[in-house]
Amino acid sequence: MKNNAHLTSAEIASLWTAYMNDSMAACILRFMLKHISDSDIKPVIQYAYDIASEHLTQLRSIFENESFAVPNGFGEQDVDMDAPWLFTDTFCISCMRHMGKVGMLSYSGFVSVSDREDIRTYFSQALSETNNLYNQASDIELAKGIAGKHPYIEVPKSIDYVDSKGYLSGLNPFNDERPLNAIEISHLYMNVLTNSIGMKLCIAFAQSSTHKEVQDFMLRGKDISKKHMKIFTDKLLEDEIEASHLPDVGVSDSTTPTFSDKLMMFLMSLLISSGVGNYATAAAASQRSDLVTDYERLSLENAKFAKSGADIMIKHQWLEQPPGTKDRDKLAKNKQEG
Structure with a gap:
């Protein structure tokens, strides 16, 4: 109805x-x-x-x-x-x-x-x-037994309050950084996991695409994911926290075109958008300034990467346009010319 x-x-x-x-x-x-x-x-x-x-x-x-x-x-x-x-x-x-x-x-x-x-x-x-x-x-x-499990920490035995502005600091090289809190640890590891999925997808799509532009884009995505994973993992290791084993999300050695380049580029744009959202959420939840700065910097890198992907999709007419409003000036101009 x-x-x-x-x-x-x-x-x-x-x-x-x-x-x-x-x-x-x-x-x-x-x-x-x-x-x-x-x-x-x-x-x-x-x-x-x-x-x-x-x-x-x-x-x-x-x-x-x-x-x-x-x-x-x-x-x-x-x-x-x-x-x-x-x-x-x-x-x-x-x-x-x-x-x-x-x-x-x-x-x-x-x-x-x-x-x-x-x-x-x-x-x-x-x-x-x-x-x-x-x-x-x-x-x-x-x-x-293949789940990527978030790191373990001790269950709190008492309640505490922040007693210094230094709790928010993380960029001053002359000050000791406070240990990561549970919220920060959870976001760091979650972003390790999501980048791992993205990296393996990039490998699969790079080896099965027939377009050099798409292959290069996917290989660049693989390198970005590896870089981001290392940054997040290193942050955890600084506090003697190991990123738990990652799931075996492997790909085969097939180079046969499997999915259309249009589909692969769309999926990657979706994952990049999701990643930017994850970083924004993590930055908002993190209380150490160095983490916030990292998330903002890496979000900008993802945004630039997404823009290059959109350029490829537009060039090959793979990017379907979302619904929008009419261009009123253009309508008026066309009427005058008619």
Whole structure:
């Protein structure tokens, strides 16, 4: 049934973004399902694929009711189902956990900016489903002993208060830096994990792309991820905190084109955007000035990297334009010329 209330700009943006993300995810998940052999991991991949497929059906129904042009997104032309296996099975489950995490962040944001009850209901259900996906993937990783676990520290035995402005300091080389607190440790390690996923994806995409520009972009992304991982790991080691073992998120040696360059570049832009958000959250939560400075500096590097990726996508007409307002000056000018 058609809702009489017009979609707001936030709802239009959220629905469009959700469709693009789900159509991309469905391509990757369909390829994973064909090749994955682990009987414990495959049901989680199937659940994720079923979610994405159902979302696309529901979104198309919403678009039809609202006379909303369905985005091109991604489809069969963006994945070669006959290509050799590109990932390891453990990569797939780690990817599902990361996908669930990104999905929860995205859908919670979509719910918070939506006004219409039907749109809030849709995104709330999607949030619940991605939460289930995250939990299922986490349980499998833990059961198989491949989960990346955050570092352990002692449980607090007493309550304390900050008694000096030095608690916030971290940039003065003549002052001793205070030890990292639990909040700072958690963000540092989380960003080690997410960069590890990004690095392996860059390797897989670099070796399977046919465009030199895309290959170079992915190799640059791999180097940036390695650099950021080292910075965060070194911060932990300064306090004698070891970054726990990372999941075996390996890739095969296949060089056969598997996914379209359009899809690979879109996914990387999504991960870069997610990374910038992670760094902003970490900077806001960190109380040591050197950490805040690091996150701001690395966010700028990611932003420049994202811009170079967008330039490549625009050049090859791979970047689908989000919905926007009409250029009123251009409309008036065209009318005058007509």
